[in-house]
Amino acid sequence: MLLSLMRKHAKSWLIKFLITIIALVFVFYFGYSFTSREGVKVAYVNGELISGLEYERAYADFVERMRAQYKDFWNEGMVEALQLKTRALEFLIQQKLLAQEAERLGFSVTKEEIQKTIMSYPAFQVDGRFDLNRYRLLLNHNRMAPEDFEAALRQDLLQEKLKQFIFAFTEVSEKELMEHFLFDNEKVKIQYAFFSPNENADVALDEKAIKEYFEKNRPRYKIPEKIKVSYLEFNPEDVKEQVTVNEADVVQYYENNAKLYTKPEEVRARHILFKVPEGASEAQEKAVADVAAKVRAQALEGVGFAKLAVMYSESETRTKGGDLGFFSKETVPLDLAVVKDMIFGLKVGEISEPVRTPSGYHILSVEERREGGLQPLDEVREKIEEILVKKTASEMAKDQALSLVDRLPYETPLTEFAAENDLSVKESDFFDSRTGLPELGPDPKRDLSTLFALQKFETSEIVEIGGKYYLFQVADRQEPRLPDFGEVEEKVKADYRAELLLDETKKRAESFLKALRDGESWDVMASKENIAVETPPAFTRRGSVIGIGHNQAFNDAAFRLSQENPYPQEVFTNERGAYVMRWEGTEPVDMELFEKDKSHLHDAVIEIKHRQAFEGWLDDLRKHAKIEIVSPVENR
Known part of the structure; x- marks a missing residue:
């Protein structure tokens, strides 16, 4: 059962990430020196060996992570495209440099620090406390010995100390904060002309061209793994019949969840609504209030409230005599929420003064009242037993x-x-x-x-x-594979036709843009070409453009435009069609947001500077390191 419990928590992103990364680090620093494969030499970093086995494991990890990331789009050709062999070696070199520098600076990690870190991981805990058996079994499930894990964790903590040392000298000035704030919040205003493909156009599809298109784009039609x-x-x-619920369990659940079985006070009320037109004058407001007062006077004289509601109310409840049914303060009709305390203060049979709400004036009368309180156990026993049976059955099934x-x-x-x-x-x-x-x-x-x-x-x-x-x-x-033409023929033809239509659409847009850059009027050209012109709301550098979505190249081009240079150098396309934009101006930045978001902005900027500082520090280490590549990984 302990292994089962740990399997239950082994899906935690924290522990899986930790074990994967630390396992890799362990291999890099501590593993497999006793094997014969240690004799295969890949590189030396300041005299320290990177073995063939270390490299193979790092490379396999990179491939597996890329395979998981790209999923159906993965193919073996991506190993070269993503330079995974080189990246794996660079990662190992980086790890060696970090370890060597930590040692040079005198950083160390104590046994107490390792113990404290391990004991704080939720995945190693039972009921909030560290459990040694769970720890060992979970590592066993991930094929790691405790001593290996702890040695690798030492290396991980050492690197964290290095980062803290580097980051201690990082500061952010007010000027830097303002620069980042403006960069993130400046907005540009544009118009764009949209050119849509003519889906009804008669397009000649040449069989040879279609097959050439297929061969060129064959990876797009890959049949996934x-x-x-x-x-x-x-x-x-299947196990419900095996479940027995005793009285003590029912009582305990009832007491622990008393709030669930506590009913709030409820009233049943009627109302008569006299609507006030939006933007009504003071005189109009008074006229409606006077009518409401007169109707209330009739109710006080004994005319039935329900009858008056049918005669005068402008609410949809008029046909029901203004009956609102039972409600609590939490479920009061939305328009009456502003007067809920007044309603619950009325006695049964009492008629309220006219009260103002967003809709107008109301007269209300409470007809019944239900006192709130904890429901007797016998009233909810059956529901509680159902809950406990379901919960216990679920636990039994999972335990099985x-x-x-x-x-x-x-x-x-x-x-x-x-x-x-x-x-x-x-x-x-x-x-x-x-x-x-x-x-x-x-x-x-x-x-x-x-x-x-x-x-x-x-x-x-x-x-x-x-x-x-x-x-x-x-x-x-079944491994992913590239299909034969016949398997995807109809899809290929449809895609090829769409591409031809988009090419033609792009040519129309390019002709339109050329005329504009040659001095033609935007309005005249749009009217002449009968092109739809859109004016989306202003947007930021990383924002989405209404009608287009997020296209970073489009946004970057928009922010390069100005009054002197209102048109871009090129048109932009997506699956919908082609776009030509025109600069319209900029929108003032709300500087109040700067003060409001300064703390969050500071955290974001410091994180950027930390990353830049760490990368710069690593680059400097590498420049001054003696790195000898014994066996080029491209040949492996």
Whole structure:
């Protein structure tokens, strides 16, 4: 069960990130010097070796992270495009430099610091306290020995001390804050002419050109990676009959959640509304108030309130005699919220004075009152028992799942294990990360993205979907592949046609822009070409433009324009069409925001300066370091 409990928390981003990074750091500094593969030399950093094994592990980590990031768009060609081999080596060199500099400056980490850090991680705790068994078992699940983890954690803490040392000299001036504030908050005003493709145009599609287009853009039609999974379902409904709820549990839940079963005071009231027109004059206001007073006088003389509501009220409740039903102070009709205290102060049968609300004048009468208070246990017992049964059944189902995980041998086919233990295992068809598993409910993709990072016969953590618990195992995998033309022919033809239409649209926009830059009038050209002109709200450098969305190149071009240079050098396109902009001006910056946001702005700027300082410091270390590449990684 302890391993199960730790598996429950192993999905925490904190612990997974920590273990991944620290495991990598451990390998870089402490691991595998005793293996024969240590003899493969990749580089020396100030005389300290980077072994082949260190490099291979770092490179594999980079590839895995990029694969997870790009998902369906990943292909092996991206290793070269993203320069992953070089980046892995640069990372290792950086780590060596950091460790060496920390030692030179005399920084160290004590055993007490390591212990305190480990004991503070929530994933290693049970009921808020550090649990040694959970700590060891969770590391075991991630294939790390405690001593290795602690050694690597020492290195991580050492680097944090280095950063604190560097950042101690970082300051932010008022001038820097103002510069960043203006950069982030300045707004530009433009107009833009929008050119849309003519979808009804007759476009000749040449078969040879289509196939050439396909070959050029073939990666766009890549068929994503697909997996087939075996999985076990643990349904709380299947164990409900095993659940017994005793009286002590019911009482404890009732007492601990008394607020849930405390009813507020409620009244049932009627009202008569006399609307006041928006922007009414003082005389109009008085005239409505006088009518309300006269109707109230009739009610006081004994004319039925409901009857008066039917005759005079301008509310939609008029047909019900002004009946508002029962309500509490929390559920009072919105328009009456401003007078709720007055309403609840009325006695049953009492008629209020005319009171003003945003809609007009109201006369109200309270007809019934329900006192608030804690409901008797017997009135809510059945609901509490249902809650406890559901909660307990869910815990039992999850415990069953976690217990099974403890017993499941590593990389054993789930189908074999299920057969040996008389369990009902289900098997899916092949699916990709976009389609998910429809049989699991209306949101089939939820919580399943991590399955694509698993290897064949590797088992997932326990996943909750729709109140049920699942254990998945990858049974088979189809690698992503580029399709043949016939598999995507219709899609390719549609895309090729759209590209031709967009090219033609862009040419029209470029002709329009050239005329403007040659001196033609914006208004005359827009009318001549019958082009729609939009005037979006002013926007910031990083803001979205209404009608276009966020296009950083578009924004950057807009901020380069001025009264003397109102038109850009080029048109801009997206999937909708082509755009030509014209500078209209700038919008004054609200300087009150500077004082209001100064603290947040200071934190943002200091973070930028910290990053720049750290990167500059690393660059300086590298310039003065003796780095010898023994085995170029590009050849590996």
